[in-house]
Amino acid sequence: MVETRGLSLPAARSWALPLRPVTALRVAIVVGVVVIWQAISASGWLYRDVVPSLLTIGRALYATLSDPIFYFHLGTTAYEIAIAMVIGGLSGLAVGLLLGGSRLLSRAYEAYLYYLGPCPKIIFFPVMIMWFGVGPGSKVAMGAISCFFPVALNIAGGMREIDKVLIRVGKSFRANTWQMVTKIYLPAMRHPVINGVRLGLGVALIGTLLAETKLSNRGIGFLVIQAYSIFNMPQMYALLIILFVIAIGANALIGRFGGLDDIKAS
Amino acid sequence: MIGSVAKHKYFPAALGIGSLFVFVALLELLIRVGMINRFIVPMPSDIVAAFPRVIVEEHVLQRFVLTAGEAFSASVLVTIVGVAGGVVLHRYNLLRLATETWVAAIAAAPLVLMYPLYLVIFGRSALTIVMMGFTAGIAPVILKTLEGLLATRRVLINVGKSFNLTPSQQFWKILFPAALPTIFVGLRLGLIFALINIVGVEFLINFGGLGQLINELAERYDLAGMYAAICFVILVSISVFLLTERLERWLRPVD
Numbered sequence: 027m028v029e030t031r032g033l034s035l036p037a038a039r040s041w042a043l044p045l046r047p048v049t050a051l052r053v054a055i056v057v058g059v060v061v062i063w064q065a066i067s068a069s070g071w072l073y074r075d076v077v078p079s080l081l082t083i084g085r086a087l088y089a090t091l092s093d094p095i096f097y098f099h100l101g102t103t104a105y106e107i108a109i110a111m112v113i114g115g116l117s118g119l120a121v122g123l124l125l126g127g128s129r130l131l132s133r134a135y136e137a138y139l140y141y142l143g144p145c146p147k148i149i150f151f152p153v154m155i156m157w158f159g160v161g162p163g164s165k166v167a168m169g170a171i172s173c174f175f176p177v178a179l180n181i182a183g184g185m186r187e188i189d190k191v192l193i194r195v196g197k198s199f200r201a202n203t204w205q206m207v208t209k210i211y212l213p214a215m216r217h218p219v220i221n222g223v224r225l226g227l228g229v230a231l232i233g234t235l236l237a238e239t240k241l242s243n244r245g246i247g248f249l250v251i252q253a254y255s256i257f258n259m260p261q262m263y264a265l266l267i268i269l270f271v272i273a274i275g276a277n278a279l280i281g282r283f284g285g286l287d288d289i290k291a292s
Numbered sequence: 293m294i295g296s297v298a299k300h301k302y303f304p305a306a307l308g309i310g311s312l313f314v315f316v317a318l319l320e321l322l323i324r325v326g327m328i329n330r331f332i333v334p335m336p337s338d339i340v341a342a343f344p345r346v347i348v349e350e351h352v353l354q355r356f357v358l359t360a361g362e363a364f365s366a367s368v369l370v371t372i373v374g375v376a377g378g379v380v381l382h383r384y385n386l387l388r389l390a391t392e393t394w395v396a397a398i399a400a401a402p403l404v405l406m407y408p409l410y411l412v413i414f415g416r417s418a419l420t421i422v423m424m425g426f427t428a429g430i431a432p433v434i435l436k437t438l439e440g441l442l443a444t445r446r447v448l449i450n451v452g453k454s455f456n457l458t459p460s461q462q463f464w465k466i467l468f469p470a471a472l473p474t475i476f477v478g479l480r481l482g483l484i485f486a487l488i489n490i491v492g493v494e495f496l497i498n499f500g501g502l503g504q505l506i507n508e509l510a511e512r513y514d515l516a517g518m519y520a521a522i523c524f525v526i527l528v529s530i531s532v533f534l535l536t537e538r539l540e541r542w543l544r545p546v547d
Contacts, residue, residue, distance in 0.1 A: 051390040076412055133304030134311070145529040146488040148495055149503065149522050152510035156332050232402045239408070240496055247405070254408035262409060270401045277400040 075259045086260035087267060096249070103234060103245040106162050110169025110230045115223060117170070118177025122222070123207060125178070126185025136182060143175040147229075148236050155241065165237045165245065172233030173226035180225065184218025185211060224280040231273055334516040339523065342516035350505055350517070352524060359490060359501030359528075362418055366425030366486040371479060374430050378437025378475070379463075388438065399431035404489050407496060421493050421500055428489040429482030436478020440471030473543045480536040487532060491525060502528065 045053065060080060066072065067079045078086075090096050121139075125132045150171060154164040188211065196210040212219065238247025246269060253262035316336045322328045323335045334342075346352055381388040381395075407424055414420040444467050452466040494503025502525050509518040 047386055048389045051386055055390065072413075130304055130307070134308040138308065138312075141530045141533055142526065144484050144488065144533050145526050146491040146495075146503070148492040149506050149525055151495075152506065152518055153522070155510075156515070228400060228402070232404060235402065235405055236492065236496065239405070250405065250408055254411065257412070259412065262412075266406060266409065269405060273402050274397045274400055278397075 078260045082260045083263045086264040090264045099245055099249050106165045106234050107169055107230055109166045111173055114170035114173030115177050115226055118174045119181055122178040122181025125182040139178055147172045147233055151237050160241055165234050168237040169230040169234035173230035176225035177222040180218045180222030184215035188214045334519055338516040339519045342520040346517045346520045355501035355505050362421050362490050363487050365422045367483050369426045370429040370433050370482045374433025375437050377434040381438050382441040395431055395434050403427050407493050416499055421490050424493045425486035425490040429486035432481040433478040437475045440474030441467055444470040476540055476543045480540050
């Protein structure tokens with residue numbers, strides 16, 4: 027048995043791929059998915075163009091990325107999300123600091139945020155249209171509302187985790203409120219802040235884009251629903267791929283630069 | 293002074309509820325005196341008065357049952373496929389190493405934006421809504437099932453081995469019961485994600501239960517009714533959240 031192993035090992039090595047087993051499996055899964063996709067696309071089992079060939083999607087991806095109009099819509103969505111992040115993030119930061127800094131306020135109001143947080147925010151869109159109109163204002167408001175809750179809750183929670191010694195150091199130096207916030211609280215809760223921003227960005231993106239799909243004449247959400255309306259499936263797939271790459275990439279980047287990977291590793 | 297008041301058992305809760313009532317009363321006053329346009333923000337008293345009308349005329353209970361049915365179907369799918377997925381990834385280590393980051397990436401992706409694609413594939417039907425809920429809820433269940441199984445204490449696994457348990461017995465008697473609290477955390481997340489997306493997609497495609505109701509009332513410009521429907525959806529969401537939270541606490545092992 028041992029001899030067989032000894033004999034077979036070099037033979038196996040000579041046939042082995044120059045890849046680690048994990049990488050080899052990943053490549054195999056990707057190849058398998060591509061083959062199955064192409065087979066379904068060519069089979070005609072589904073309605074025509076529901077599953078377009080990968081070549082067609084690739085062409086649509088190239089056409090979308092080389093179209094200047096796409097960048098206008100991307101810019102509109104990015105602008106709306108950025109404003110939403112500033113409004114929702116800053117108000118979340120302020121409320122989080124207030125709730126985290128006061129036991130009374132936390133016990134009085136935090137439950138409302140905690141239970142409102144998981145509600146589907148898109149149902150507020152008709153209200154936002156009434157308040158801010160059908161233009162970018164209502165989309166920004168949707169993004170800001172979505173972003174507010176995770177930021178506020180993360181910061182309130184993070185503030186309660188701050189080492190009491192650090193707070194006493196700040197007070198012993200007679201730091202005022204602004205100095206306490208900028209020199210003690212925010213640096214000490216870097217990770218909860220970044221985690222809140224990461225979660226906030228994800229939900230702000232969803233809130234803004236969903237609002238664009240419902241009622242808008244610009245933005246990536248509008249492009250997606252327009253592709254649906256004219257049954258341009260390759261373009262819809264291309265837009266969804268671009269969106270997912272942006273969302274997952276932004277999430278990973280904030281996590282990495284914010285040192286969230288270090289927390290997981292420790 | 294404030295600290296001693298804060299320590300009082302009921303004062304913070306009373307402050308929270310009191311503030312809410314003051315806010316609502318102030319809103320009513322500002323609308324009545326015309327400082328806030330009542331054609332943009334309806335009076336809270338009108339919203340309260342609209343509740344019985346919306347419940348009876350708009351068939352809220354039937355709509356609630358429809359949304360609950362969609363959420364239940366999505367939850368069953370999420371539970372079966374998600375837990376099975378987590379178990380498979382735990383069983384095959386190489387597969388876990390190759391795909392765990394992909395599942396985590398899917399969890400971070402804005403999957404709800406695929407709803408126009410689902411509309412094309414499944415049609416404008418309850419199936420689209422259920423599949424959207426399923427898609428949104430699957431990733432956390434897989435990840436939490438895997439986390440729970442991986443975190444099973446070594447001593448428990450060794451106890452199973454010392455009793456010469458078969459792999460099947462080892463799973464059902466040791467691994468699964470030990471991982472159940474963590475699996476339930478995932479199921480709770482999955483159910484909440486599914487419910488959020490189900491109501492959201494109902495609203496967006498104007499089909500189904502409670503989400504569609506809000507859209508219809510908004511399109512009819514029935515402001516008080518729309519606000520009442522939004523309050524009803526919030527109450528349902530909070531009730532589901534509280535219920536699942538209670539269940540999670542009940543399942544959590546005592547440290």
